[in-house]
Amino acid sequence: MKVALFATCIGDTMFPDAVQATAKILTRLGCEVVFPTQQSCCGQMHVNTGYQKEILPQLDNYADAFSDSSIDYVVAPSGSCAGAVRHQHPMIAERYGTKSQATSAVACANKTLDLSEFIIDVAGVTDVGAYFPHSVTYHSTCHSLRVLKVGDRPWKLLSAVEAIDLRELPGAAECCGFGGTFSVKNAETSAAMVADKTANIRATNAEFVTAGDASCLLNIGGALRRQNAGVHAVHLAEILASTKENPFDLHKRQEVLLRGEK
Structure with a gap:
């Protein structure tokens, strides 16, 4: 299974250990993990502040990074950003974008998951072999x-x-x-x-x-x-x-x- 890792802005900047940990978990689960380097912000903070139409270029960039048909799933260590992709992207594309943008937004939204969703719903496990004596x-x-x-x-x-x-x-x-x-x-x-x-x-x-x-x-x-x-x-x-x-x-x-x- 080929899984693309979506690092998110705050993960990349402030919590790189969490991003690396996500890659380790996915690899441990037997996934082929890829990291599209053109990925950037999902645009959530812009939408939440009222700049909805302005994030269309970011939707396009997300689609360019993750719409590759060889990518089975996109996994983010962030319920917030995964939620933005799943909820906001299709809504904004439908409201302000072209038909092509709307189609791409829905396609990307359908395969974008939070880490916990992927582990349980797709990998089908709850025990990932972790040890944390605290x-x-x-x-x-x-x-x-x-x-x-x-x-x-x-x-x-x-x-x-x-x-x-x-x-x-x-x-x-x-x-x-x-x-x-x-x-x-x-x-x-x-x-x-x-x-x-x-x-x-x-x-x-x-x-x-x-x-x-x-x-x-x-x-x-x-x-x-x-x-x-x-x-x-x-x-x-x-x-x-x-x-x-x-x-x-x-x-x-x-x-x-x-x-x-x-």
Whole structure:
């Protein structure tokens, strides 16, 4: 099975470990993983800010990168971006684009999946051979939960991880307050929302909080660091990629993030 990896902007820039972890998982599952280098932003932040017609060139670029008939699926470690491709792209193409653009948008949308969807629905497994001997709580991100409707797929995958201590998060389905430009335009409201989210995370006494969206983890992780909470935000893919032979290395990952913040 040939699978194209869609890194996403924030994944490529801020969470490269999550992108690499996704490639490792897909390879472990027996997939032929390809990475079209012409891929770029899905255009979600533009649409959410009201610039709908303006993202048509980005739809074209996505189609150019991923519409190759030899690619069976496109997998993204992001419920948010996968949701944008599946929901926004066909809508925008139908509303403002040509018939050809609409056809391409639907074709690409139909084979674009979030990582958890691909593992369970296509690969047909819940145990990917992961090992993570730490306490973890899981945050259900808005787009993965409400747009993609991934349901309990991430929880099932985490439950199958060897040695994990999985702890239920109070208010897991409540928004963390990021919402892209929402956190900029409504900073005080966003800050209050992430304060509630981090309070619930800290109440679990977990070492790690995980999610399937880098954007939410950036928001939550930043708040936890400012609070000196001692809880680390890590992408779902990084946990699933961790094995006894090649365990998750928090120190190495922190060094990467710190270099990115300079």
